[in-house]
Amino acid sequence: MLYVIHGSDVAQAGVKARALVDSLRAKKPDAALEKIEADSWNSSVIESHLGGQGLFSNKYIIFLDRVTEKAEVKEEILKFIPAMQESPNIFVVFEGKLNAELKRAFAGSAEKTVECEKKTASAGDLKSGGPNVFALGDAVGRGDAFKAWSLYRQAVDSGAEPEAILGMLFWKAKTMRSKELARELVTLYHDGHRGLVDLELATERLVLNCGRK
Numbered sequence: 001m002l003y004v005i006h007g008s009d010v011a012q013a014g015v016k017a018r019a020l021v022d023s024l025r026a027k028k029p030d031a032a033l034e035k036i037e038a039d040s041w042n043s044s045v046i047e048s049h050l051g052g053q054g055l056f057s058n059k060y061i062i063f064l065d066r067v068t069e070k071a072e073v074k075e076e077i078l079k080f081i082p083a084m085q086e087s088p089n090i091f092v093v094f095e096g097k098l099n100a101e102l103k104r105a106f107a108g109s110a111e112k113t114v115e116c117e118k119k120t121a122s123a124g125d126l127k128s129g130g131p132n133v134f135a136l137g138d139a140v141g142r143g144d145a146f147k148a149w150s151l152y153r154q155a156v157d158s159g160a161e162p163e164a165i166l167g168m169l170f171w172k173a174k175t176m177r178s179k180e181l182a183r184e185l186v187t188l189y190h191d192g193h194r195g196l197v198d199l200e201l202a203t204e205r206l207v208l209n210c211g212r213k
Contacts, residue, residue: 002084004106006095007116014195016114017094021063024090031059031090038070043080049091050083060089066194068095068102078105085109096193136165137172140210152207162199163189169206 005017025033036045049062068074078101084091093106107113136155139148155165166189173181188206192199 002091002110004093004110004113006098008097009116010096010193010195011198013116021092024061031061033061035063037065038067041067041073043076046080049089050087062091064093066095081105081109137168141172141176143210145208145210148207148210162203
């Protein structure tokens with residue numbers, strides 16, 4: 001059995017994927033959970049879980065956590081998708097934005113697919129037609145937390161993605177020569193893409209804390 005949760009809103013997809021895994025474990029308490037990430041991907045391990053029950057477990061729940069971040073996995077995983085569908089074990093695939101080939105393959109085989117997408121708006125669009133995210137960068141640079149937070153909420157509510165705002169703030173950190181802020185922004189970006197934090201809320205906390213830097 002195969003479930004797939006993916007999309008450009010990686011934080012939301014990660015929350016939904018982990019909630020699904022928790023729900024499956026609650027329904028099947030005897031099932032063993034195995035988590036596989038990009039760095040630990042091994043096709044032989046996947047092959048070993050396509051069959052029936054293991055030696056010490058009635059069933060496995062295999063959580064594939066953004067494995068296609070490794071380039072070679074994008075091709076390797078395609079050959080396993082039909083077998084995952086037919087497997088007595090449960091495969092939960094959590095991914096970011098999928099390429100067209102993988103998206104079609106998963107959609108044609110999965111018991112259920114969920115796509116989590118965000119509205120997009122560029123910094124340039126916001127500058128000309130709405131809240132100016134560059135003013136947000138200036139407010140963060142001054143440590144004006146209230147102004148920065150107000151501009152951040154305007155930008156997000158107008159459709160700006162947190163990733164775009166983080167990119168602008170990273171540029172601002174470089175002009176300020178603030179290595180500490182730059183490192184914090186890079187860490188936040190990667191944590192968001194791994195589904196470890198809600199990127200919108202985490203960026204909002206960073207903006208609110210700018211007055212303490």
